[in-house]
Amino acid sequence: KCDVIIVGSGLSGLMAAKTAADHGFKTMVLSKGLGMMHLFMGGVDLLGYYPEESMEMLESVRPGLENLIETHPDHPYGKVGIEDIDNSLKAFSGLFDPKDYHYTGFPEQNTLLPTGIGSMKPSYLIPSTMIAGKNVLFEPVLLVGFREFGDFYAAYAAGNLKRLRHGDEKPSLRGVSISISDITGRDTFNPGSLMIQFEEDGFREELCKKIRNLLKGELLIGFPAVLGLKSAERVKSDLEARLGASVFELPVLPPSVPGMRLFEIFKDQLRAKRARMTMGFEVVSAIEKNGRCRGVVLDTPAGQMIHEADFFILATGRFVGGGLQAHGDRIVEPLFKIPVAQPRSKGDWFQYEFLGPEGHPINKAGIRTDSRLRPLDEEGRVLIENLFAAGSILGHHDPMWEKSSGGVDISTGYKAVRNLMQ
C-alpha cells in the first residue's frame, strides 16, 4: 500500500509525484500513456495573456496573476494562491542542475521566443537551450535546417521572423538548409533520430565545418530543438565553441525533444527517490467506501490489479490525455464519474471564429473543486474525501488562450500534495 497514488504522468502528475516523493511519501504513478508531455514545446507558460480578451502579451506577470486571482477565485490559480505558485515554480526549478540543462527566465516577466514556424510566443520559464532566441529580432541570425529533416524549414521561419522585425536597422536574418546525408549516411531524420545524431562529437565536428563556410558574421545561430536528450547543454556549448556564436533551439513539430528531456529528468529523480512508475496500463475504476477512495483498479495483461493508498491525485489531463471524454453531446470524466462543468449544449462548444478573442468555451470545460482541489459533485459537495485533482482536467480556465498550461500543471500538482498534508 502506498501513501499517494497519482493517476497520470503528464506535467501535473509528475510534479505531484515529485512533490510527494520530496516529502517522503511512498509514491506511485499509474499511467496509461505519455499524455501531452511529448507535445510540449519546451517553455513553461505561466500567464501569457490577461485579461482573457487581451491581444497584448502580459509583460509583467505578477500584477496579472494577482488581478486574475482576485477576480477569478474559481480559476486554478485562485485555488493555489500566489505564494504557492511561487513555491511550486521554485520546486520545479529545483529539478535541474543550473550548470546543466535547466530552466531560466526573467523574474516575473514573460519572454517572447521564436517558434519553428517563425512566430514569437510568450513563455515564463525557458529551457537554457532556447533562451538566446529572445534576441532573434534584434541581432544578425542564421537559422539552420536540414534537407533530410522535414519538420523545420529554416528559410520559411526566417522569412516570417523578418516580417516581425521593427525599425530601420535590420541586421540580416537568414535560413539555410544543409545536407547531412554525406556525414550520416541517412536520407531522413525525425526529431528522435536527429537528437541522437547531435549527441555524437564526430557529427557535430563535420556539421560545424559546413556551417562555418556559410556564416556571414552572424553571432546567433538557431537550430531545431533536437540538440540531444540527456546532454543538451553540453551539445549547445560545444556547438557554440566550434561556431564562435551563441546557439539556441526553436521548438518544432512533435514529438518534442524538450518534452522528452523533461520527462526523463522527472523520471530519474522519481526513481532516485524510490517512487514507483507503472506505465502502459489504464486505471479503469476506483474502489470507494464511506466517501473515501480505497484503491484503483489497473487493467494489465496479467489481469486487473488493485492498488491501495491513503490519498489519490487525479492528473489524467483533458481529451488527449484521456481525463475527459466527449460522449455524444456531453463531456464526461470516465474514471471517478466526476461531473464536468461544461457549456450548456454542444452547439456552444466552439466560437465561429477559430482564433477569436473570446476563445472556445469547450477549452474552459473541466472539473470543479473545493479550495483544496478536491473534486465536487453537482451540488458542490466534496465527492471523495481523499481524492485531489491537478492539471489540465481542472475547469474554469482557458489555458490555450491565457497561455497558462504549464504554470497550472506545475502549481496544482504541487498544491494538491500540500493540501493532502493538511
Ligand SMILES: Cc1cc2nc3c(=O)[nH]c(=O)nc-3n(C[C@H](O)[C@H](O)[C@H](O)COP(=O)(O)OP(=O)(O)OC[C@H]3O[C@@H](n4cnc5c(N)ncnc54)[C@H](O)[C@@H]3O)c2cc1C
Ligand atoms: C502541441 C502542444 C504544445 C504544448 N506546448 C506547451 C508549452 O510549450 N508550454 C506549456 O506550458 N504548455 C504547453 N502545452 C500544454 C501542456 O502540454 C499541457 O498543459 C499539459 O501537458 C497537460 O498536462 P496534464 O498533466 O494535465 O495532462 P496530460 O499531459 O494530458 O497527461 C495526462 C496523463 O494521464 C494519463 N491517463 C489518463 N487517463 C488515464 C487512466 N484512466 N489510467 C491511467 N492513466 C491515464 C495519460 O496517459 C497521461 O499520462 C502544449 C500542448 C500541446 C498540445
